[in-house]
Amino acid sequence: MEKEKISVIVTLYNRLEYARNMILSLLHQTLIIDELVFADDGSKDDVADIIKDLVDRCPFKIKVVYQEDIGFRLARSRNNGARVATGDFLIFLDQDVIMPDDFIEKIYNNRKKKRIISSRGILSYEDQKNYIQEELKKEYNFKKFYSITTEKQRNEIQHFLNKDKLNRILYKFKLRSRGAKIVGLIFALYKEDFININGFDDNYKGWGKEDDDFGNRFYKYGGETYPVEFKEYPIHMYHKVASSKNDSPNEEYYQKRKKEISKRNYKAVNGYFNSIDKDKIWDKTINK
Numbered sequence: 001m002e003k004e005k006i007s008v009i010v011t012l013y014n015r016l017e018y019a020r021n022m023i024l025s026l027l028h029q030t031l032i033i034d035e036l037v038f039a040d041d042g043s044k045d046d047v048a049d050i051i052k053d054l055v056d057r058c059p060f061k062i063k064v065v066y067q068e069d070i071g072f073r074l075a076r077s078r079n080n081g082a083r084v085a086t087g088d089f090l091i092f093l094d095q096d097v098i099m100p101d102d103f104i105e106k107i108y109n110n111r112k113k114k115r116i117i118s119s120r121g122i123l124s125y126e127d128q129k130n131y132i133q134e135e136l137k138k139e140y141n142f143k144k145f146y147s148i149t150t151e152k153q154r155n156e157i158q159h160f161l162n163k164d165k166l167n168r169i170l171y172k173f174k175l176r177s178r179g180a181k182i183v184g185l186i187f188a189l190y191k192e193d194f195i196n197i198n199g200f201d202d203n204y205k206g207w208g209k210e211d212d213d214f215g216n217r218f219y220k221y222g223g224e225t226y227p228v229e230f231k232e233y234p235i236h237m238y239h240k241v242a243s244s245k246n247d248s249p250n251e252e253y254y255q256k257r258k259k260e261i262s263k264r265n266y267k268a269v270n271g272y273f274n275s276i277d278k279d280k281i282w283d284k285t286i287n288k
Contacts, residue, residue, distance in 0.1 A: 006108060007035040007087030007191075010095050011077050014043045016050040017133070018095040018237065023054045023062075024140040025098045031105035033091075035061045039081030042069025048286050055287050065283035074184070075200035075210040079272050082194055084283045091188040096237040097121050098132070100142050106228055107188050114223045116215075117188040118180060120160050121236035122153045129238035146232045157233050164227035171224070180225040182215040185236060189223075197221050199272030201257070208248025213257055213268075220266040 010022050019038060026033060036058070038047050047064055055062060065080045067073065082090060089111055091104070110117050124132065132145050164180035171179030197217045204210035215225075248254075257269075270276035 004088040004111075005035070005086065006031075006033045006089050006091065006104065007037055007085035008033050008091045008093060008104075009037045009039055009078065009081035009085055010093050011039050011041065011074060011081070012043055012047060012095050013041040013072075014045075015095065016043060016045055016047050019047050019051055020054060021098050021133075021136060021237075022093070022095065023051060023058060024136060025142070026060070026104070027057060028101050028140050028142065029099070029104045030102050031108055033060050033087075033104060035063065035085060035087055037081045037085050038062070038064045039077045040064060040066040041073055041077040042067060044069070048284075051286070058287060062286040063283060064286060065281060067277075067281050068279045070279065072206050073202070073277070075204045075271075076202045076275060076277060079199040079202065079275065080281055080283075082191065082199055082272060085191065088191060089188065090191050090194060092184070092186075094185045094236075096239065097185055097234050098142065098145065098237070099234045100146070100230055100232040103230070103234060106230065110226055110228055111188070111190070112226070113190055114193055114221070115189065116182055116193075116218060116223060116225045117228055118164070118182055118225055119186045119228045119230065119234065120157055120164075120183060121185055121234040122149050122157050123236045123241075124149070124153075124238045126238045132235070132237070142232065142235075145235060149235070154233070161227055161229055164225075168225060168227060171219075178215060178219040180227050182211050182218070182225060184211040186234060189218075193218075193221070193223065195272055197266050197271075198268040198274075201268035202270040202276045203253060204250050206249040209250040209254040213254055216258060216261050217266040217268065220261050220263050222263075 170176040
């Protein structure tokens, strides 16, 4: 069976050294992708300048799609990435994640129409992140990076994955209205399914709830989630975690939409086809 085209979409906002991490991680995969799309939410620097010494090493196409920095617009940024992506299968990643060498292959091998493949990442401690960043200047060795994570960190990630698997089973037997939670850090699906629910809802601006809304609509669309386990889990580079989801400015809109979403109303209000914002978006291909 011929391999389907894979696009990886990475959301960016400043901290562009993480774009380098992503390329190095993708170059070490057992299954090489076809296309990498950086969906930039208004970084002050041009990512093309930051990665220019790595570009010639990449057998995959690299694109950047950029929108102005007029606030946190993750939902729209992901839609921008999906629009310029040419792959049949889309893998969405946050910029601050690095992956084990079999990551893409395992995600791809579990693909299925009307399925979101998800996983989680070990949140590194600040000293671990600093060590990894220094080592990345010398070589990419995921096993070495993973070896500095603690048993506590690994047990925590396994706990969350076990919960995700249980929720998937309960949903399958109609004992829950939705299955495993979709975490924006790592998820993948067919572009066809992304388009069928009109992507992410651009009305979500500022931190929070766009992933939950996407999940609610995907389940009403008739989809499922499939949590993937790894022998060595991806590593999420340390950053301060928001204290509470109640901090989200989107809570009121989310609750309103949650009541409205039905099997006839699972498409985003403004999304892939009809962005609510009209500021200019530009894109370019970095390599040929």
